[in-house]
Amino acid sequence: MTITSFIPPHRTLMGPGPSDIYPQVLQALSRPTVGHLDPLFIGMMDELKQLLQYAFQTQNAFTIAVSAPGSAGMEACFVNLVEAGDKVLVCRNGVFGERMRENVERCGGVAIVVDNEWGTAVDPDLVEQALQNDPEIKIVAFVHAETSTGALSDAKTLAEIARKHDCLTIVDAVTSLGGVPLLVDEWQLDAVYSGSQKCLSCTPGLSPLTFSQKAIDKIQQRKTKVQSWFLDQSLVLGYWSGEGKRSYHHTAPVNSLYALHEALVLLQNEGLENAWQRHRNAHEELKAGLEKLGIKFVVEETSRLPQLNAVYIPEGVDDAEVRNELLQRYNLEIGAGLGVLAGKAWRIGLMGYGARSENVALCLKALETTLK
Amino acid sequence: MTITSFIPPHRTLMGPGPSDIYPQVLQALSRPTVGHLDPLFIGMMDELKQLLQYAFQTQNAFTIAVSAPGSAGMEACFVNLVEAGDKVLVCRNGVFGERMRENVERCGGVAIVVDNEWGTAVDPDLVEQALQNDPEIKIVAFVHAETSTGALSDAKTLAEIARKHDCLTIVDAVTSLGGVPLLVDEWQLDAVYSGSQKCLSCTPGLSPLTFSQKAIDKIQQRKTKVQSWFLDQSLVLGYWSGEGKRSYHHTAPVNSLYALHEALVLLQNEGLENAWQRHRNAHEELKAGLEKLGIKFVVEETSRLPQLNAVYIPEGVDDAEVRNELLQRYNLEIGAGLGVLAGKAWRIGLMGYGARSENVALCLKALETTLK
Numbered sequence: 001m002t003i004t005s006f007i008p009p010h011r012t013l014m015g016p017g018p019s020d021i022y023p024q025v026l027q028a029l030s031r032p033t034v035g036h037l038d039p040l041f042i043g044m045m046d047e048l049k050q051l052l053q054y055a056f057q058t059q060n061a062f063t064i065a066v067s068a069p070g071s072a073g074m075e076a077c078f079v080n081l082v083e084a085g086d087k088v089l090v091c092r093n094g095v096f097g098e099r100m101r102e103n104v105e106r107c108g109g110v111a112i113v114v115d116n117e118w119g120t121a122v123d124p125d126l127v128e129q130a131l132q133n134d135p136e137i138k139i140v141a142f143v144h145a146e147t148s149t150g151a152l153s154d155a156k157t158l159a160e161i162a163r164k165h166d167c168l169t170i171v172d173a174v175t176s177l178g179g180v181p182l183l184v185d186e187w188q189l190d191a192v193y194s195g196s197q198k199c200l201s202c203t204p205g206l207s208p209l210t211f212s213q214k215a216i217d218k219i220q221q222r223k224t225k226v227q228s229w230f231l232d233q234s235l236v237l238g239y240w241s242g243e244g245k246r247s248y249h250h251t252a253p254v255n256s257l258y259a260l261h262e263a264l265v266l267l268q269n270e271g272l273e274n275a276w277q278r279h280r281n282a283h284e285e286l287k288a289g290l291e292k293l294g295i296k297f298v299v300e301e302t303s304r305l306p307q308l309n310a311v312y313i314p315e316g317v318d319d320a321e322v323r324n325e326l327l328q329r330y331n332l333e334i335g336a337g338l339g340v341l342a343g344k345a346w347r348i349g350l351m352g353y354g355a356r357s358e359n360v361a362l363c364l365k366a367l368e369t370t371l372k
Numbered sequence: 373m374t375i376t377s378f379i380p381p382h383r384t385l386m387g388p389g390p391s392d393i394y395p396q397v398l399q400a401l402s403r404p405t406v407g408h409l410d411p412l413f414i415g416m417m418d419e420l421k422q423l424l425q426y427a428f429q430t431q432n433a434f435t436i437a438v439s440a441p442g443s444a445g446m447e448a449c450f451v452n453l454v455e456a457g458d459k460v461l462v463c464r465n466g467v468f469g470e471r472m473r474e475n476v477e478r479c480g481g482v483a484i485v486v487d488n489e490w491g492t493a494v495d496p497d498l499v500e501q502a503l504q505n506d507p508e509i510k511i512v513a514f515v516h517a518e519t520s521t522g523a524l525s526d527a528k529t530l531a532e533i534a535r536k537h538d539c540l541t542i543v544d545a546v547t548s549l550g551g552v553p554l555l556v557d558e559w560q561l562d563a564v565y566s567g568s569q570k571c572l573s574c575t576p577g578l579s580p581l582t583f584s585q586k587a588i589d590k591i592q593q594r595k596t597k598v599q600s601w602f603l604d605q606s607l608v609l610g611y612w613s614g615e616g617k618r619s620y621h622h623t624a625p626v627n628s629l630y631a632l633h634e635a636l637v638l639l640q641n642e643g644l645e646n647a648w649q650r651h652r653n654a655h656e657e658l659k660a661g662l663e664k665l666g667i668k669f670v671v672e673e674t675s676r677l678p679q680l681n682a683v684y685i686p687e688g689v690d691d692a693e694v695r696n697e698l699l700q701r702y703n704l705e706i707g708a709g710l711g712v713l714a715g716k717a718w719r720i721g722l723m724g725y726g727a728r729s730e731n732v733a734l735c736l737k738a739l740e741t742t743l744k
Contacts, residue, residue, distance in 0.1 A: 003423055003640060005396075006416045006633050010404045018626060021405045024377070029627060030402035032382045033393045033575055035705045044378045051375055067577060068440035071622040072602045079600075099601065106599050197623055203405055205439060205577060205625030227478050227599050228451075229471065230444045248710065250443040251569055253577030254390060255401060256628060261378050268375060333407045338620065 011327070012354075014363055015335030016147050016308060017175070018197040018204045019351035025202050028262035029255050036252040044261055045240065045252075051264035055177060055200070055272070056192060056210045058184035062233070064240045065260055066193070066207040067253050070174045073193030073207025075103055076231040077170045080211075080219050081139060081191055084108030088139040089130055089167070091122040093153070094146035095339045096172050104141070107227065112137060118340050119310065121303035122153040124161055131165040140167045145176035147198075148338040150310035150347065151299045152180060156187040163188060168215060174198055177208065178267055179279045179307035179351060190215040196256075199279070199307055201352025202263035205256050209233075263352075275352075279306040282355035286348065289364035293371065298345050307355065309348040310341065314371065319343050322370050330366040383699070384726075386735055387707030388519050388680060389547070390569040390576045391723035397574050400634035401627050408624040416633055417612060417624075423636035427549060427572070427644070428564060428582045430556035434605070436612045437632055438565070438579040439625050442546045445565030445579025447475055448603040449542045452583075452591050453511060453563055456480030460511040461502055461539070463494040465525070466518035467711045468544050476513070479599065484509060490712050491682065493675035494525040496533055503537040512539045517548035519570075520710040522682035522719065523671045524552060528559040535560060540587060546570055549580065550639055551651045551679035551723060562587040568628075571651070571679055573724025574635035577628050581605075635724075647724075651678045654727040658720065661736035665743065670717050679727065681720040682713065686743065691715050694742050702738040 013020045034041050052063045066073045078100070082088055086109045090101045093116040104111040112134060114126045122142050131137055140162035144155045155171060162169045168190040176182050179199030184192055190212040197204035211219070211233065219226075219234060226232040230250065238247040267275060283306030287297075290311060298310035313319050319336065323346070326332040335347035348363060385392045406413050424435045438445045450472070454460055458481045462473045465488040476483040484506060486498045494514050503509055512534035516527045527543060534541045540562040548554050551571035556564055562584040569576035583591070583605065591598075591606060598604040602622065610619040639647060655678030659669075662683060670682035685691050691708065695718070698704045707719035720735060 003419045003637055005400065005637055006403075006419070006630055008403050008406045008412060008416075008630070011406050011410065013405065013407060015407055017623060018405050018407065026402040026404070026627075028377065030398040031378075031380050032398070033385065033390050034380045034383050035385060035387055035390065036576065037708075038383065038699070038705065040380060044380075047375045047378070068444060068602065069622045069625065072440060072444075075600060075602045102601050106597055106601055195623070203625065203627040204408065204623045205628055225478055228447060229474050229478055230440065230447045250441045251389060251567070251576045253441065253575070253628070255398075255575040256577055256625070258378055258380070259627075265375055265377055327410070333410065336409075 009331055012332045014349050015333045016347045016349050019201050019349055020354035022201050022266055022353045025259045025262045029259040031258055033254050036254055048261045052208050056184045058210050060210045060212055062211040064209055066209050069205055070195030070207045073209050077191040077193055078103040078107050079226050079228045079231050080233050082107040082109040083224055087137045088141055089137045091142035093122055094118055095148035096143045100141045119149045119151055119298040121151050124157045128161050138167055141170040143172040145305050147175045150305045150308040152303050152305045159187050159189050175308055178275055196260050199352045200263045202260050206260050279355045282350040282360055285360045307351045310345045312345055325370045326366050332366050381703055384704045386721050387705045388719045388721050391573050391721055392726035393575055394573050394638055394725045397631045397634045401631040403630055405626050408626055420633045424580050428556045430582050432582045432584055434583040436581055438581050441577055442567035442579045445581050449563040449565055450475040450479050451598050451600045451603050452605050454479040454481040455596055459509045460513055461509045463514035465494055466490055467520035468515045472513045491521045491523055491670040493523050496529045500533050510539055513542040515544040517677050519547045522677045522680040524675050524677045531559050531561050547680055550647055568632050571724045572635045574632045578632050651727045654722040654732055657732045679723045682717045684717055697742045698738055704738050
């Protein structure tokens, strides 16, 4: 059987990611490939570092994009910062906190878990207590914006508590970067990773990553080699560093990095504050419309992410049937629930290029019609 | 300072990869992004599996693309197949054999190294001896086509020896897939990884990977968890498997997979045998021209890769100056030497779409003019 080219339809992506991609990003993606050690490409990577520093609001010299999806960015943080026997406090209020725990254990670390209900923010008091109980804990790991529930945690406060107890922080900012304030330097976060396919509206496959000097120091004091060669950031740094000759580590995903560069140029041109405001505006429009339809949010208003709206599926409504109808009739994707919310909630993303009135209008009208 | 869009020049890529990309692949890359759980995308992934099975010449059910570059494909083989204390025979005749050794040690395995001179093939007799000497060895790892030297090893014979000693094989086919015969099933190879950016002429960032049933059995008999969550193929399988409901593991690099699908459709349409012949033809043209220029090959004719031509830099010639002149004046990239060949050799790639008479002609004329 002969297989032919795959020609995808044009969907409107309002799930938990990938988000709607900027047309300029798709254009950038298909520009001619150059060598990954080409001087012009190295210049592009230097710009990309600066653009990522802007997005993360950091001056960290180590600010790069991991050549793999957000899960690899998460793993890059844990394998570099955790050594066998290290105790790590993991805050778990959704799927990605649980994945962090898995990562700690696979590094030979000891995970101390603080649980919060799915759909709520991490409770700083519980973190404070846990750290008081166990002074051997050296790292606090938490998810800033839980993609599985739409809950935003208070990264600034959690990092303050961690510092008070002399702990480094590992922060999942996959869904927060570019969508809500994330101030890496001001909040003194130590290891922060994100994803290209959420509020940056770039194609999926890359993970922006930044390490503070304290994180770098910890890595340099390791007694053992990092268990992953691919994710060993001391090796990766030789390739991304701006000084002198680049040393080959792996072949960079050239075209994907063009796309990320373009997405970040767009963010720079819009301005971070404007981007955050645009996400809030789109969320307010969506919220008003969903309330008219009688649809309720999973997360309380105070810790609700504007860019990821987890809402309960109305009683008596068939989850898969509605999502299928939206996809088939309107080419509109919304997300299913994940983990304990599977079958109970939908996740409606308003991320990056997707945080626009036309997307909100389409989603509301399509839902209204389909739910009737 | 405001950063603007990056507009790369059009280079002719004749280094060790990324290779010249098919225009159709760049087009595929910029098609509209769909969700990674979209039924149409899942259909595309099923086709991609079939196309990869064709390229690898295998019926292995576990045949996928790792969502990261070839180095991650390598690591996926080692972290899944090697447990702490396992003895692995690593054949080292270039940079990538050494990287395999690193991988074994970072998995807690014991690497027994068989060294062959850079630029030569792996000597089957040395492998036979090493396996006779140590019956505890359970895996034999080798590089089919050494990208750092241009040497082709006899994968069929090495795998036969491994089987005789009841060992599995891990095979680096990064530069061989699509360029020279690689018959996974006929040769009974167990874990084989490749890269998208070599003879498939797709953009860099993905690693085709196939596991035999014996490899899968070994993974299922593991006593410990795979140390990498991202590369744990028992989890990845839940996403790539064709049966029933896909389970979310990580967000697939949607557009990069479009590109790989397209590159493999082109390979299918041309036919593997024709592609191999085209690589040989381009190599013969290049060889004839280089000989006229008095340039000598690093690798003996019997184990020379047609798609990666490592040649000695002529006496008295400035390596960097020549490569720079080729790049600046002709927009032509050839590769520098790597490891012990740095400063001594160039690597001229004729991979995938790059294995054409026009590329050979450009390279020969540009070299002739520049070396005068």
